[in-house]
Amino acid sequence: MQTIFILLFLLPLIAAAQEEATDPELAAAAAADAVESAPKNEPASAAPSAGWLSENPDIGLVADGGFGVLWNRKNPIEQGGHSIDKQGFALQGLELVIGHAVDPYFRFDLNFQFVGMHLEEAYITSLSLPWNFQVRGGVMSAQMGRENQKCIHSIDFVNYSLLHTRFLSQEHFSGLGGEISWLAPTPWYLMLIGQILDTKSSIGLFRSNTFAPVEFTGKGDYDGLEDFVYLARIVNFFELATAWSLNVGLSGAWGQSRFVPDNRATIYGADILLKYRDVENGDDSFAWRLDIEALLRDQQTPGDFSRDIGFFVSNHFQIDKRWSVAARGEWNDRLHGTADFAPDMQVRGAANVTFNPTHFSKFRLEYDITKNGDTPPYHGVFLQAEVVIGAHGAHIF
Amino acid sequence: MxxxxxxxxxxxxxxxxxxxxxxxxxxxxxxxxxxxxxxxxxxxxxxxxxxxxxxxxxxxxxxxxxxxxxxxxxxxxxxxxxxxxxxxxxxxxxxxxxxxxxxxxxxxxxxxxxxxxxxxxxxxxxxxxxxxxxxxxxxxxxxxxxxxxxxxxxxxxxxxxxxxxxxxxxxxxxxxxxxAEWRAKLAPLKGTKVVEYHKSWLYFLDWAGLISVGALEPKPGIPPSVRHVTDLLAAVQGKNVRFVIQEIYHPQKLSHLFAEKSGAKLLLLPSMTGAAPGTDTVWAKFDYIVNQLTEK
Incomplete structure (x- = not known):
């Protein structure tokens, strides 16, 4: 294991060293190229026009908020600080996004959340490692399914799924750590990802609803490598036909149980995305997307273990550039054991309509029906608004 | 494995x-x-x-x-x-x-x-x-x-x-x-007024000598509204607008309506190669555009 850490640390240095170790002949050729860098065959009128470029990083601000009305709410599900899960107004997020290349070898990205004043992500990414490797280091979301990688403004519903809240975190399942990924040289997209997250809660960067912080052992510091959280993910993407694409992911996470010191907890996940978008026959704004995510969790409890399972299925129809509708069904249950904070069964159905005046603003009206444990179902209607200013790059497909 | x-x-x-x-x-x-x-x-x-x-x-x-x-x-x-x-x-x-x-x-x-x-x-x-x-x-x-x-x-x-x-x-x-061939074909159209859907035809229009008198989008990237299209219709009356041109990927309902009411001809043109049948090279793309504009 120590070898892996050393390799993770050394890979960027190896890449930089490779760059430096250019042979003299190549260096001379590069110098010659630099002298005649201007294309000789450009028409006289051609002149660089990118005076608007600057060295400033890309900076964006995303604000999400809304209003909720709930009925028959006897046993509500608390979904955390970034949800509209209470009656009245809610500011879900006010997120500052900054990103830029550091140099030819690294890029730096930061997401700071003003609601709750916390760092969501801040990491560097390598840009030029050999053999299709890439490493990231810093505070980052855990590689567990697709939804955990998404900001609140890039999900199709007012709130994250119940699956997310119960198994992962009321924020993002995230922490300070490192990641290595490898793009396999296959004809299709095949990505293998390994991640390790620090679990010290004292610095406020580890967020998990399944794994215990290292302080839980009572010692307040690491005994060994078993105190970290480890994740692995494999992602396949296929273009089935011009209009159809399929993304399939499998994830696993291993760490300490939050019920018994020095005991274990695991999460296994599977996610499928099927998308239709005809890009060859006229108006290409219509799209249909089917998202399915499922998680299975085992946690050791005093003298027993607890096993939970859950999934959601969501359908999203982009009707045109401005209007879309979506529906989601969710179900969580406990298959074994009793020791957990959540009741055995949670079920929710949601449907919404979204209007995007432009790509930079959004209004959403959503109806939810939720059943939490044995209490009768309750209903909610939510109106959500969002604005984006400045630069904010594309999210994962 | x-x-x-x-x-x-x-x-x-x-x-x-x-x-x-x-x-x-x-x-x-x-x-x-x-x-x-x-x-x-x-x-x-x-x-x-x-x-x-x-x-x-x-x-x-x-x-x-x-x-x-x-x-x-x-x-x-x-x-x-x-x-x-x-x-x-x-x-x-x-x-x-x-x-x-x-x-x-x-x-x-x-x-x-x-x-x-x-x-x-x-x-x-x-x-x-x-x-x-x-x-x-x-x-x-x-x-x-x-x-x-x-x-x-x-x-x-x-x-x-x-x-x-x-x-x-x-x-x-x-x-x-x-x-040379395209310029010769387009010569009789010099000064012809057109309305664009999105302001993406500027470079071609300048090259061909055609004049854009407005766009169906009120501002770049903002879908046409009935109000803007009505205002534009009033603004172009009597200006002899001959064509409404737009890319294939934009919606066409309002464009058809505008063309019909303004007396202009709606042309769905390939802005990029491959957007229309037989336009797999840049030559074929411009052939298609020029032919559509000059078709009697």
Whole structure:
């Protein structure tokens, strides 16, 4: 294991060293190229026009908020600080996004959340490692399914799924750590990802609803490598036909149980995305997307273990550039054991309509029906608004 | 399992042995030009289709694979692809095509851009900070991009210099012949007034001598509203607007209505190669546009 850490640390240095170790002949050729860098065959009128470029990083601000009305709410599900899960107004997020290349070898990205004043992500990414490797280091979301990688403004519903809240975190399942990924040289997209997250809660960067912080052992510091959280993910993407694409992911996470010191907890996940978008026959704004995510969790409890399972299925129809509708069904249950904070069964159905005046603003009206444990179902209607200013790059497909 | 891993690792080391120059273009026009200039020494692919809106393409993971294997990326720049290209570039793990590298060609740096905004203000719509990025609709601008691609191919694959020189001569001769032909056909239309759907035809209209008197979009990237279209209809009355032109990927309902009420002819034109049947080369694309405009 120590070898892996050393390799993770050394890979960027190896890449930089490779760059430096250019042979003299190549260096001379590069110098010659630099002298005649201007294309000789450009028409006289051609002149660089990118005076608007600057060295400033890309900076964006995303604000999400809304209003909720709930009925028959006897046993509500608390979904955390970034949800509209209470009656009245809610500011879900006010997120500052900054990103830029550091140099030819690294890029730096930061997401700071003003609601709750916390760092969501801040990491560097390598840009030029050999053999299709890439490493990231810093505070980052855990590689567990697709939804955990998404900001609140890039999900199709007012709130994250119940699956997310119960198994992962009321924020993002995230922490300070490192990641290595490898793009396999296959004809299709095949990505293998390994991640390790620090679990010290004292610095406020580890967020998990399944794994215990290292302080839980009572010692307040690491005994060994078993105190970290480890994740692995494999992602396949296929273009089935011009209009159809399929993304399939499998994830696993291993760490300490939050019920018994020095005991274990695991999460296994599977996610499928099927998308239709005809890009060859006229108006290409219509799209249909089917998202399915499922998680299975085992946690050791005093003298027993607890096993939970859950999934959601969501359908999203982009009707045109401005209007879309979506529906989601969710179900969580406990298959074994009793020791957990959540009741055995949670079920929710949601449907919404979204209007995007432009790509930079959004209004959403959503109806939810939720059943939490044995209490009768309750209903909610939510109106959500969002604005984006400045630069904010594309999210994962 | 061990065999599979060994095979994948072996493949990883074999990848750089590909003999051809792999060109990835964001739009099909650049891919078509690269294929024409590169012939058998080049394999060129476009990340999006000709009938697709380049502002709003999906950042497909399969594009990461294409970019990973590319020796040259040709992009429009000016922010046209900023909604989907940057994460693909970052994930490509290919330092040959990162900004500043020989394999990175931002086409907007080799053309003279038009409509460069004095201030960047999104209240004016989806304004591109560098200028109007639809220069792939201007024959002269596309020629400048072709010259830059030719230059890069020679630098990336110096052994093929003579080969590329030969193909460039053919390309240049074709350009001279075709532009003379298009200009002759379009000459009677000089000064003709048109209404655009999106302000993407500027470079072509300037080149052809046609005049845009308005756009169905009230501001760039803002879908047409009934109110704006009504106002525009009133504004163009009596101005003898002959054509309403728009890309294939925009909705057509209001355009049809506007054309009908204004007495103009609605033309759905391929803004990029491959957007209409038989337009797989840049020559065929402009042939199609010119023929549609001059058809009796």
């Amino acid at each position: 061990r065999k599979l891993i060994a095979m994948l690792i072996a493949l990883a080391f074999l990848t750089p042995l590909h003999a051809k120059v792999h060109v990835a273009a964001t739009i099909p026009d650049y891919a078509a030009i690269a294929a024409e200039l590169g012939g058998e020494r080049v394999e060129a692919i476009s990340l999006i289709k000709g009938a697709q809106d380049p502002h709003f393409a999906d950042a497909l993971p399969s594009h990461v694979v294409r970019l990973n294997r590319a020796d040259l990326i040709v992009l429009t720049g000016c922010g046209l692809e900023s909604g989907w290209l940057p994460p693909l570039m970052m994930q490509s793990r290919n330092d040959k095509i990162q900004p500043g590298s020989l394999g990175y060609l931002d086409a907007s740096t080799v053309v003279t851009l038009k409509e460069i905004p004095m201030t960047i203000d999104k209240s004016q719509g989806d304004v591109h900070p560098g200028g109007n990025p639809h220069f792939y609709l201007g024959p002269a601008e596309l020629y400048a991009v072709a010259a830059a691609i030719y230059d890069r191919l020679k630098k990336i694959d110096p052994e093929g210099t003579a080969y590329y020189d030969g193909r460039w001569s053919i390309f240049r001769a074709t350009y001279q012949r075709k532009t």
